[in-house]
Amino acid sequence: MGRRTVVVIVAAVAALGLAAVPILLALAAPADLGGLAPAGDGSPSGEAINELYWFVFGICAVVFVLVEATLVLFVLRFRRRPETAAETEGPQIHGNTRLEIIWTIIPAVILVVIAVVVLARSPAVEATDGDRSNELVVRVEGHQFYWRYVYPDGEIALDTLVLPVGRPVRLEITSYDVNHSWWVPDLTGKRDAIAGQVNDLRLTPRREGSFDGGCAELCGILHAVMPTTVEVVSEEEFGDRLGALGGQDESGDSQLALGEATWEASCAKCHGPEGAGDIGPPVARLGTLVDEEALRELVTEGLDNPDVEGYMPPVGRGWPDFQLQALIEYIRSNEALAPPEGDGGGR
C-alpha cells in the first residue's frame, strides 16, 4: 500500500505542477501576458481572436495535463522493480474494443465542439465597432522593403499609418512585388499582401497609442527590417496629421515631407540615410537621383542583372508621378544627396 500511495501522490503533485506552470507564468508576466496569449486587444476583432484563443487553449491545456499526467503516472507506477526478472512479461492484453471506441469518440466530440464554437464566433473576428458608412478605407501596399499607405484622397504615408480612434477601418492590402504579410499584433491578426489581389482587413482601433508591427511573410533580404507603426489618434489630430501628409497637387513643405518619407522608406534602408551606402552601393550625388526618366526606370524595373553587385528590387512600382517628383525635390534639397549643379540632367 505504502509505495503505491507514494507513487500516486508524486504523480498528482507532478500533474498539478504541470498545470501550474502556465498559471504561474501568467501571474509573473507583465501586462501583455508575456506571450501566453496573442497581444491583440486594441480592436474588437483582436479581442474576438483572443477569446477564441483562450477557449481552445483551455481545452488543449486540460487535455495536455491529462495526457502528460497519465504518462508520468504510468512511468512511475509501472517501472520494472529490482526484484522483477528481465524476461518477466506483463499481462498479455492485446486491446479492448470498447476502450478504442471511447477514445475515438471523445476527441472527436471535443473537436466538434471546438469547430462549432469557432464557426459560430468567427463573424466577430471580422466585426467592427461603429457605423460602417463612416468607414475609412486605406490601401496598404507591401513593397520590398517598406509599407506604402494611400488614404482615400490620395495622401500617401510610408511605414507609419495614422488612424482615428473608434472609427471602422478597412485596409485593402496588396503587394507590388513579392508576398508580404501586414501584422500589427496589438491590433488584430495578420493578412497577406499578395500581388494581383486585394485582401480586406477590418478593424476598429479602440484606444489611442502607438502600435508596432511588421512583415510576417519572408519577402527577401530585409524582411526583418520592414517595420510598420500604427498611430491611433483622436479624430481632430487625425485630420491634422492627414493634412500634413503629401498628396497630389501639393508643393512646398508637404511635398518635401513626402519626398523625405519616400527616401527613408524605400532608399535609405539599403543605401544609408545619407546615401553613403550600406548593403546597397553608395548613391549620394549620382546624377540618376535627379533625372526623372532615369530614376523612374530604375525604381520601377529595379536591377536584376546578376553581374551587378547587389541586385536592386523595383521599389517604386505603383508610385504616381508626384511621389517621384517629391523624392527628386527632397534629394535636390538635401546637401548630402544632391548632385553638383549642372550635373542635374545627366545620367
Next chain:
Amino acid sequence: MAVRTETAVPSWREGRVTGWLTTVDHKRIGILYIVTSFVFFFASGLMAVLMRAQLSQAGNEIVTEDSYNQLLTIHGTAMIFLFVVPILAGFGNYLVPLMIGARDMAFPRLNAASYWLFLLGGLVIFSSFFADSGAANSGWTAYTPLSTDEFSPGTGQDLWILGLHLTSLSSLAGAINFIVTIHNMRTPGMTWMRIPLFVWAIEAYAVLLVLVLPTISAAVTLLLLDRQVGTEFFAVENGGPVLWQHMFWFFGHPEVYIMVLPAMGMLSEVIPVFARKPIFGYKAIAFSTIGIAFASMLVWAHHMFTVGLPDYLQAWFMITSFSVAVPTAIKIFNWLATLWRGHLWFRAPLLFCLGFIALFTMGGLSGIMLATYPVDYQAHDSYYVVAHFHYVLFGGTVFGIFAGTYYWFPKMTGRMYDERLAVTHFWLMFIGFNAAFLPQHMLGLMGMQRRIYTYDRGGLFEWYNLVSSLGSFLMALAILVFVWNMAKSWRSGTRVGNDPWGADTLEWYATSPPAPHNFDRVPYVSSSRPVRDLRQRLRENGS
C-alpha cells in the same frame, strides 16, 4: 532455401570501400542512408545553432541578413529532404526485408540508385552555397514571386530546384520499391494483420510519397521553366502566388506525415518490447496510420489561412485539420495503454519513446490551436508556428529516430551502445529541446515573425530568445555525446547476440549483424510476434 550467391561476385567488389560503393544489399544501403542522413543532420543542425546565435540578443551581427536567409532556407530544406525523409528510408531499407522475412528489397539495383540519387541531391543542395550569389534564400517553401528570376536572380535557386528533383526521384523510386517489397515478398504466414507496425508505417509513408511527390516535382519544374525559359505559370496576372502555395502545400502537408508516420511506427515496435507487453490495439494503430495518411491529403490550405481564401474554405480546412487529431490521439492512447501494467525497462530506446509522447502531444495540441483559423491570424508566420512544427518534427520524429537508432544499433553492428552516454544524450536533448522551443510559443504570440534575422526589442522578448539559443547549444552538446557514443560503440562496444532486448519481430531472429542473405531459413509466422512465439516454444520444450 537461400543460396549464397555472394561467392560468385568478382573480388574487386568485396574491398572495404568498393564493397560499400557497389553494394546492392538492402542492409548496407540502409546503413549508407542512415549515416549520410546523420551527416546532413549535423550540418543543418549547425546552421540552426548559427541562426540561434544570431538571434540570442537584439541587434546581433554574427551572420549577415543575406547569409541568414540562405541558412534558414537550407536548414529547412536539408532537414526535410536530406535528413528526415532519407533516414526513414534508411531504416525502412534496413528493416522492412528483415521484418517480413525477405531476402532483400524487390529491386536491389533500383534501391542502390535511390541512395546515390539522394547523395547527389544532397551534395547539390549543400554545394549551392558556393554559387555566384550563394544558396537559395527564399525559404524551404520557395514562395513565388520571391523565388522567381525577377526577385531571386542567383543560380542558388536553380540548384535548389535541381537538388529537390534529385531527392524526389530518389524518394519516388524508393517508395515504389517499398510498396512492391511489402506487397509481394512477405514470408509465408506474414499476413497484413501480422506485419510489424513499422512496416505498416513504411507502407503508408511510401504510398503518400507516390501520391504527393509528383506535385512538388511538377511545381518546381514549372518554377524552373518560369526562371529559365520565361514561361509565366506563376505570373501574378495568372494568380501565380496563390497557385504556388496550393501546389506546394498539397505536397508539403502530407510531407509532414511522411516524416512522422515511420517514427510513430518505430514507437509501436519499441514500446511493447520495453514494456514486456504486446502492443495495445494493433488494428487500431494500423488503421489510424491509414486514417492519418488519408486525412493528411485534405488539409493543405491550413497553411494559407491568411492569403484571403473564402470563408467556406477556411471552415473546411479547419475541420479537416481537426480530423487528423483523432487518429493521432488513438495512437497516443494505445501507446499509453501499452505502458499500462507493463514492466517498463528504462533503456535509452524507451526513454526516447516517452520523450516522443510527451513532446508530440504538445505539438499536436498547438496544432489544434493553429488549425483554429482565427487564432492562426495571430499565430501564423510567427515563432509560434516554428515552435509547433519543431515539437512535432523534432520532439516527435527526431526523438523517434533516436529511439530507433539505439534500439536497432545492436542489430546493425552486433555491438551494444554505451547506455550511460545514451541516457546523458536523452536528458541533455530533452532539456535543451524544451528550453529552445517552449519560449518560441511565447515569442510568436508576442509578435516575433518567422524568418527574421534580427530584432530590436529588449526585456522578456530578448530573454526568451536568449533561453531559446542556450537550449539549442545544449542540443548541440547532446548531439556530440550521441556521435561519440556511436563512434566508440561501433568500434568497441560489447558484442551482443541475435536478440539482446527479448524482442518480438523477425529481424531479431537473424544474426547481429545479419548475414548478407538475412536468414538461413525463416520460421513460419503465426502471429505478429514470431520471435516471441519461438522463445515460448523453446521454453516449453526445454521445461
